[in-house]
Amino acid sequence: EAGVTQFPSHSVIxxxxxxxxxxxxxxxxxxxxxxxxxxxxxxxxxxxxxxxSKQDESGMPNNRFLAERTGGTYSTLKVQPAELEDSGxxxxxxxxGYDNEQxxxxxxRLTVL
Amino acid sequence: TQLLExxxxxxxIQEGENLTVYCNSSSVFSSLQWYRQEPGEGPVLLVxxxxxxxxxxxxxxxxxxxDARKDSSLHITAAQxxxxxxxxxxxxxxxxxxxxxxxxxxxxxxxxxxx
Numbered sequence: 001e002a003g004v005t006q007f008p009s010h011s012v013i014x015x016x017x018x019x020x021x022x023x024x025x026x027x028x029x030x031x032x033x034x035x036x037x038x039x040x041x042x043x044x045x046x047x048x049x050x051x052x053s054k055q056d057e058s059g060m061p062n063n064r065f066l067a068e069r070t071g072g073t074y075s076t077l078k079v080q081p082a083e084l085e086d087s088g089x090x091x092x093x094x095x096x097g098y099d100n101e102q103x104x105x106x107x108x109r110l111t112v113l
Numbered sequence: 114t115q116l117l118e119x120x121x122x123x124x125x126i127q128e129g130e131n132l133t134v135y136c137n138s139s140s141v142f143s144s145l146q147w148y149r150q151e152p153g154e155g156p157v158l159l160v161x162x163x164x165x166x167x168x169x170x171x172x173x174x175x176x177x178x179x180d181a182r183k184d185s186s187l188h189i190t191a192a193q194x195x196x197x198x199x200x201x202x203x204x205x206x207x208x209x210x211x212x213x214x215x216x217x218x219x220x221x222x223x224x225x226x227x228x
Contacts, residue, residue: 004155009153031214033214033215033216035216035218041220042117042218042219042220042221043156043201043203043216043218044218045215045216045217048214048215055211055214056211056212056214056215058211058212058215059215091155091156093155098214101158101161102158102216103158104148104155104156104157105155106153106154106155107154107155
């Protein structure tokens with residue numbers, strides 16, 4: 001069974017540009033989570049989808065971040081326009097039930113110059 | 114806001130030594146999870162502790178959940194070079210409803226076991 005996949009693995013962009021990160025959860029997992037780790041800090045929750053609906057987006061930093069999960073399969077996280085403080089590693093996780101183990105993807109390392 | 118203080122942040126020990134990593138909080142968690150992360154990969158779950166006072170063993174790794182479910186520890190006996198990696202603790206909130214499925218992470222402990 002394929003695990004959670006994320007694309008791209010690395011992205012280097014300039015301040016003010018737009019970047020879209022993609023996450024493909026484990027097939028059949030209704031729950032999809034986005035987390036972010038900024039250098040020197042802990043991994044922090046961004047938001048949680050149940051199928052295509054946003055269940056909890058309390059961790060989204062500001063309105064420059066837009067997450068979608070059309071059709072309840074893969075998800076995208078768009079940052080527009082990117083700022084220097086957006087640099088970090090963005091992780092996606094999924095699980096089949098709320099209380100089940102969250103399986104993490106390898107992350108996307110975003111660098112904003 | 115729930116916080117998990119994880120210590121130490123870095124640990125370098127000789128093969129065969131024992132070590133303990135701590136996670137502490139002023140908040141109560143419904144469960145506490147320990148992950149291990151390798152470079153270029155995402156966190157991989159090692160264990161989940163749910164009951165206050167619970168102790169779980171995974172080969173040479175012993176995990177304990179505090180009686181009040183506010184803290185946890187990971188003890189490794191006779192560390193080996195293969196134990197090298199980043200260890201993370203993460204807690205699930207004790208309340209139900211919105212936000213109760215997000216994980217709160219500690220900053221991690223980077224362990225190096227020298228042969």
